[in-house]
Amino acid sequence: MFDANAAYKAWLERAYDATAASRDDSRWRNVSAEHDALERHILNAGRPSIGDRVLELGCGTGTLTRKLAHAVGARGRVEAIDLSTEMLREAMTHFMHPAIEFRKADFDSIDLDASSFDSIYSKWAVELSSDVRALLRKMVCGLTATGRLVVLTVGDPACSTVSRAARFIRHGFFAPADESHGTPSAFALASEARLVETAHWAGLGNAAATSYVSRIAFSSLAELVEWLCETQGPIKGLLRRLPVERRVEAKAALSEFLSAGPESEAVASQQSILLAGSLR
Numbered sequence: 674m675f676d677a678n679a680a681y682k683a684w685l686e687r688a689y690d691a692t693a694a695s696r697d698d699s700r701w702r703n704v705s706a707e708h709d710a711l712e713r714h715i716l717n718a719g720r721p722s723i724g725d726r727v728l729e730l731g732c733g734t735g736t737l738t739r740k741l742a743h744a745v746g747a748r749g750r751v752e753a754i755d756l757s758t759e760m761l762r763e764a765m766t767h768f769m770h771p772a773i774e775f776r777k778a779d780f781d782s783i784d785l786d787a788s789s790f791d792s793i794y795s796k797w798a799v800e801l802s803s804d805v806r807a808l809l810r811k812m813v814c815g816l817t818a819t820g821r822l823v824v825l826t827v828g829d830p831a832c833s834t835v836s837r838a839a840r841f842i843r844h845g846f847f848a849p850a851d852e853s854h855g856t857p858s859a860f861a862l863a864s865e866a867r868l869v870e871t872a873h874w875a876g877l878g879n880a881a882a883t884s885y886v887s888r889i890a891f892s893s894l895a896e897l898v899e900w901l902c903e904t905q906g907p908i909k910g911l912l913r914r915l916p917v918e919r920r921v922e923a924k925a926a927l928s929e930f931l932s933a934g935p936e937s938e939a940v941a942s943q944q945s946i947l948l949a950g951s952l953r
């Protein structure tokens with residue numbers, strides 16, 4: 674029988690494997706000040722300190738993992754989990770630290786020991802969960818009594834160039850029923866109020882959320898379209914499923930679609946929401 678969850682996980686793994694090598698591309702480095710600022714907000718909210726035991730879910734190429742390792746030092750421990758072999762390979766190629774243990778696993782199906790982490794982090798990953806409520810509850814259970822949970826997730830898809838572009842290609846070039854990458858979690862979390870409500874439900878009584886908007890400037894709309902199609906997992910994954918001539922058509926249609934929207938000025942934007950809280 675068709676297992677939709679297994680198919681979704683296989684799709685995710687392929688999509689992120691395919692984009693791992695270009696994830697920290699020059700475009701990201703160009704905006705690294707903004708990206709660093711977001712990661713600093715995460716660290717300020719989680720307050721990792723020397724000797725702490727911390728967990729990161731969906732670590733990707735490990736940009737946050739490195740900062741966590743510096744914060745906890747060689748006597749601390751950072752468990753960094755990701756589903757994508759290639760993301761983990763990138764992470765391990767660029768940075769190793771005695772505190773870090775990278776591990777390939779599906780965060781939706783791992784067991785976490787109760788009360789075992791001083792802080793738990795996830796950046797731009799929980800929205801990909803197949804059951805985000807269960808995931809948040811598991812993360813909360815994994816915290817020590819004074820532990821802190823910090824989650825950065827994507828905000829309103831309407832404010833995200835990547836989400837708008839992926840949606841445009843999915844609706845224009847795939848059958849209506851083909852929503853293989855749509856994740857209900859993304860929509861369940863995409864406002865501060867809904868995120869906080871989910872965190873309260875999961876047991877994080879004092880959770881609070883703050884929104885940030887990141888912008889990436891390109892030299893032309895064509896360069897923005899190329900970046901979306903070549904480096905952004907959801908879009909690259911969709912395009913790879915089309916025959917070559919349909920891919921060319923999809924790129925041209927996407928360019929026209931974006932030229933009529935806020936991206937006409939060759940700027941990509943994304944809203945992120947930071948959720949932070951502790952048990953007490």
Ligand SMILES: C[S@@+](CC[C@H](N)C(=O)[O-])C[C@H]1O[C@@H](n2cnc3c(N)ncnc32)[C@H](O)[C@@H]1O
Pocket residue numbers: 685686689730731732733734735736754755756757760778779780781795796797798801802
């Ligand atoms: C958008 S990327 C973010 C990566 C990294 N946190 C960052 O900020 O650059 C999402 C990451 O979550 C990982 N991921 C998605 N679903 C996962 C799951 N169920 N278990 C573990 N990792 C997962 C993907 O492989 C990918 O590396």
